Amino acid sequence: MPQYALVIDLNTCVGCHACATNCKEWNTQAAFGPLSDYDPYGREASGVWYNRIFTYETGEFPETQVFHLPKSCLHCQDAPCVPVCPTGASYKREQDGIVLVNYDDCIGCKLCSWACPYGCREFDEADKVMKKCTLCIDRIYDETLPPEHRQPACVLTCPARARFFGDIEDPNSEVYKLIKERNGFVLFPDMGTNPANHYLPRQETRINLEEFEKHILKPDNPLFLEVMRRHHTSSKAQAQETPQEEVTHSEELP
Amino acid sequence: MHPPISLIFFFLTAGTSIGLFIFTYFIEFLTLFGKGQGLPKEVVLVSGVISLILIGAGAIGASFHLGHKLRAWKAIKRFNTSWLSREAVFSGAYGFTLLIYLVLKYFEVSPFLEHTFGIITWILGILSGFSTAMIYASNKFVLEWNTGITVIYYLLMYLMLGSSAFTIISYFYNLPYTGTFLFLTFLFVLLGLGFRIAFNVRQFYIKRPTLNEALNLPHNRSIRVIDKSSTTDNYCTTEFYYAKGKQMLPTFIPLAYLFTFVIPLFLLIYIYVTDVVNLPLLVLIYLSILAGSAIERWCFFVEGNHVQNLFYGLYPEEGYKLRKGYMERKETRISIY
Numbered sequence: 001m002p003q004y005a006l007v008i009d010l011n012t013c014v015g016c017h018a019c020a021t022n023c024k025e026w027n028t029q030a031a032f033g034p035l036s037d038y039d040p041y042g043r044e045a046s047g048v049w050y051n052r053i054f055t056y057e058t059g060e061f062p063e064t065q066v067f068h069l070p071k072s073c074l075h076c077q078d079a080p081c082v083p084v085c086p087t088g089a090s091y092k093r094e095q096d097g098i099v100l101v102n103y104d105d106c107i108g109c110k111l112c113s114w115a116c117p118y119g120c121r122e123f124d125e126a127d128k129v130m131k132k133c134t135l136c137i138d139r140i141y142d143e144t145l146p147p148e149h150r151q152p153a154c155v156l157t158c159p160a161r162a163r164f165f166g167d168i169e170d171p172n173s174e175v176y177k178l179i180k181e182r183n184g185f186v187l188f189p190d191m192g193t194n195p196a197n198h199y200l201p202r203q204e205t206r207i208n209l210e211e212f213e214k215h216i217l218k219p220d221n222p223l224f225l226e227v228m229r230r231h232h233t234s235s236k237a238q239a240q241e242t243p244q245e246e247v248t249h250s251e252e253l254p
Numbered sequence: 255m256h257p258p259i260s261l262i263f264f265f266l267t268a269g270t271s272i273g274l275f276i277f278t279y280f281i282e283f284l285t286l287f288g289k290g291q292g293l294p295k296e297v298v299l300v301s302g303v304i305s306l307i308l309i310g311a312g313a314i315g316a317s318f319h320l321g322h323k324l325r326a327w328k329a330i331k332r333f334n335t336s337w338l339s340r341e342a343v344f345s346g347a348y349g350f351t352l353l354i355y356l357v358l359k360y361f362e363v364s365p366f367l368e369h370t371f372g373i374i375t376w377i378l379g380i381l382s383g384f385s386t387a388m389i390y391a392s393n394k395f396v397l398e399w400n401t402g403i404t405v406i407y408y409l410l411m412y413l414m415l416g417s418s419a420f421t422i423i424s425y426f427y428n429l430p431y432t433g434t435f436l437f438l439t440f441l442f443v444l445l446g447l448g449f450r451i452a453f454n455v456r457q458f459y460i461k462r463p464t465l466n467e468a469l470n471l472p473h474n475r476s477i478r479v480i481d482k483s484s485t486t487d488n489y490c491t492t493e494f495y496y497a498k499g500k501q502m503l504p505t506f507i508p509l510a511y512l513f514t515f516v517i518p519l520f521l522l523i524y525i526y527v528t529d530v531v532n533l534p535l536l537v538l539i540y541l542s543i544l545a546g547s548a549i550e551r552w553c554f555f556v557e558g559n560h561v562q563n564l565f566y567g568l569y570p571e572e573g574y575k576l577r578k579g580y581m582e583r584k585e586t587r588i589s590i591y
Contacts, residue, residue, distance in 0.1 A: 015481075020483070044486050044487075045486060046484065046486045046487060046488050047488075048489070049483075049484075049488070052482075052483035052484070052488075053481075053483050054479065054481065054482055054483055054565055054566075055479075055480050055481035056465075056469065056477055056478065056479055056480060057477070057478045057480050058471065058475050058476065058477045058478075059475065059476065060476055066480065069469065071565065080395075082335075083332070083335035083336060084335070084336050084337070084338065085332060085336060086328075086329035086330075086331065086332050086336045086338040086339035086342060087325070087328040087329055087331050087332065087339075088331045088332050089328075105325070105328055105331075106321070106322070106325075107320045107321060107322050107325045107326055107328060107329060108320050108321015108322055109319070109320055109321075109329070109338060110319075110493065111336075111338050111389070113489070113490075113493065114255075114393055114395070114396070114560070115393065115395065116395075116562065117395045117560075117561045117562055118562060118565070119490040119494065119560075119562030119563075119565060119566075122488070122489040122490065123321065123489050123493070127321075128321030128322055129321055129322070130321075185470045186470065187468060187469060187470060188463075188467065188468050188470070188561070189470055190463070190467060191394075191395070191561075199470075
C-alpha cells in the first residue's frame, strides 16, 4: 500500500521557518484553509499552523549542537487519532496513506488531539473544527500544475532543500532510498504509531580546506586578487608583531 | 490537561443520575426474587424523573465543549472503535429507555415490560459510566490516566453520588432503607478514597518518557528546548498544559480529598456514633460529595500530563517523589529555554 510522507534532512534544515510560512500561506488560501489567526496584530498573536519548527540544543557546553525539528502531522501508519474519532471525520486514505479530517463531520470534540502523541492537531477556534497537515493533497493531485510542482508547499519552498516528498513504501522513490541509505528515523518510535514522516539524522561534516584553497586561489578567480592582498597584509603584520612579542617575553622572564 | 467545565458538569449530573437509578431499580429488581417490598410507585417516579432530568441536563451541558453542538448526533458513527462514540450511544440509550421505563411504571402496563426496560436501563447506565471512564483510561499518551484505577474509582464516584442521593430520598419518604444506604455511602466513599490514593501514589512510580525518547536520541545526551516555534501560546500548549492549574493543584488536591472523602466520612461516622439522622445532615453529605467530586475532576484533568508536552519542554522531568514518609508532590521542573 502506498504511503506518502515527508523526509526531512536535519543536516540541512536551517530553521528558517520558510516551510511553516509557506504552509500557512498555501493552506490559508487553498482547499483546506483557512488557517485562522487570532488577534494577528495584537501582543498575543496566535493561530493555527500545520507545521511548527522546534529548535533544540544537545550536549554540554562547549560541545553543543543546535538542530531544528520541523514537525507537522506524521501521517502515522497506525494513526491513533483515527479510531478515537467518534464521527469518522478523521480518516486515513487507503490509496496514499494520508490522514485527513472531514470538516463537515468534525464535531470539535478534540479527542483526536488527545490521542496524538506528537501534538500535530490543532483546534481552529474560528471554524470550530480540528485541522492538521494534509500533505498538500490539493497540490499533489492537481493535474493543472506542472509535474515538478505537484509537491507539498513546504517541500517546494525549502531554500536548503532539506525536505523530500514521496512514497516511502516504493523502493524506487527518492525518499525510500534516503531513509535506507541515511538511516532515517521517526519520532517517538515506542508509541506504536509507526509514523510515516522520517528524519535524516545529523552527520559529522568535514570540510577539506586544501580543496577549498586550491579552488579559491586559482588566478582566474575574481576573488584571487583580494585573497592575495589579504594574505600579503596579514603576513606583513605578523612580521611586524613578532619582535615586540619577543621583547615582552624577555621582560617577563626571571 | 486543561479541564473542560462542561465535562465536569456532565460527570456530576450523569453520576447522580446513573447512581440514583442503579439503586432505585436495584430495590425493584430484588422483588423479582421475592426479596423486599420494592419501592412505592411515587418514589420510583420521583427518583426516575430526577435521573432523567439530570442525564438530559448533562447531555446538553457536555455538548458545550464541542465545536459544533448541532453535529453531536454524528458521534454515534464510530461505535466499533471510539469510546466517546460508545459513551454517546450508551448515555443516549440510557436516557431513552429510562423514559420508557418511567412511562411503563406510571401507567403500570405490564410488570414484565417494566422489569425488562428497568434491567436494560440499569445495564446501559453502567455501560455509559464505563465508556466515559474508558475515554480517559484508554488514552495511553496521558500516563496518569492510563490505568484500570481510573475506571474503578470513576464508577465508585458514580455510586457515591447515587447512594448519598438515594439516602436523602429514602429519609424523605421515610423508607426502611436509610440505614442500608448510609452504610453503602460509607462503603463507597471509603473504597473511592482508597482508589483515589492509589491513583495519586501510582503517579510517583510511572516510568515517564523523556525528550530523548520523543526525539529518538540516545538517552545519555542532554537536550534542551531553545525555541518552540512561536512566541505566544498555541492550542497545543494551552490545551495540554494548564500552567495556572498546575500552580493551584497543591491547594486543590487536599480540598478534593477533604470534600469528597473526609467530610462525608466524618459526618457518616458522626451519624453512627450519635444515631442522629436528619435531612440537613444527609443533604450536607451529598453536597460535600458533589462539590468534592467537581474539584476532584478538575484535579484529575490538571494532573494529566500529555506526552506531546515533551516537545515544548513542559513535561515533568522527575515527576513525583515520596519523601519523609508522606506524600508530597515534588516541585515540577519545567525547562523552557
